[in-house]
Amino acid sequence: MKTNDVILQTATKVVFFIIFLFSIHIFFAGHFTPGGGFVGGLLTTGAIVLLLLAFDLKTVQNALPFNFMIVTAIGLLLALGTAASSLLFNIPFFTHAFDDVYLPLFGVSALHTAMAFDAGVYLVVVGSTITMIQTIGGDS
Numbered sequence: 175m176k177t178n179d180v181i182l183q184t185a186t187k188v189v190f191f192i193i194f195l196f197s198i199h200i201f202f203a204g205h206f207t208p209g210g211g212f213v214g215g216l217l218t219t220g221a222i223v224l225l226l227l228a229f230d231l232k233t234v235q236n237a238l239p240f241n242f243m244i245v246t247a248i249g250l251l252l253a254l255g256t257a258a259s260s261l262l263f264n265i266p267f268f269t270h271a272f273d274d275v276y277l278p279l280f281g282v283s284a285l286h287t288a289m290a291f292d293a294g295v296y297l298v299v300v301g302s303t304i305t306m307i308q309t310i311g312g313d314s
Contacts, residue, residue: 179228186228193221201296211292215299222304231311242301242308249297256291 197217204210225234260269272286 183228186224190221190225193217193224197221201292204292205286205288211295212299214292215296216303218296218300219303219307222300223307226307226311231308235308242304244301245297246301246305249294249299249301251294253291253294253298256287256294259287 194217197214200209200217201211201214204214222234222238225237229237256270257268260271261267270287270291272284272288274282275285277283
């Protein structure tokens with residue numbers, strides 16, 4: 175028997191983007207309020223899991239054609255590279271740098287290496303959790 179999931183799939187298409195945009199907000203707000211790369215990554219994973227519940231695994235893999243193990247590796251390299259880059263300047267491990275920089279569309283903005291570290295954590299969380307979910311839910 176084939177089920178009719180039109181309402182679920184239509185609602186999921188809208189709710190996915192709401193959750194994803196909120197995860198990006200939480201990612202950027204993490205430096206001043208609770209949040210950051212870990213919580214933002216979990217929210218993004220939740221949005222992708224919602225897609226998996228509404229659609230099948232092949233449809234989601236076609237819509238998001240990423241090898242999530244590579245996403246995990248990139249995130250790990252970014253996080254470890256950011257943390258270890260302080261050693262190049264002979265300062266303690268995990269010392270972050272920041273400065274006010276002029277960005278063309280945004281004006282003067284504070285940029286921190288902590289944001290690059292959080293981006294790495296974000297990618298590790300999304301990549302590893304989606305890899306686990308695909309492995310558990312996959313046929314092979």
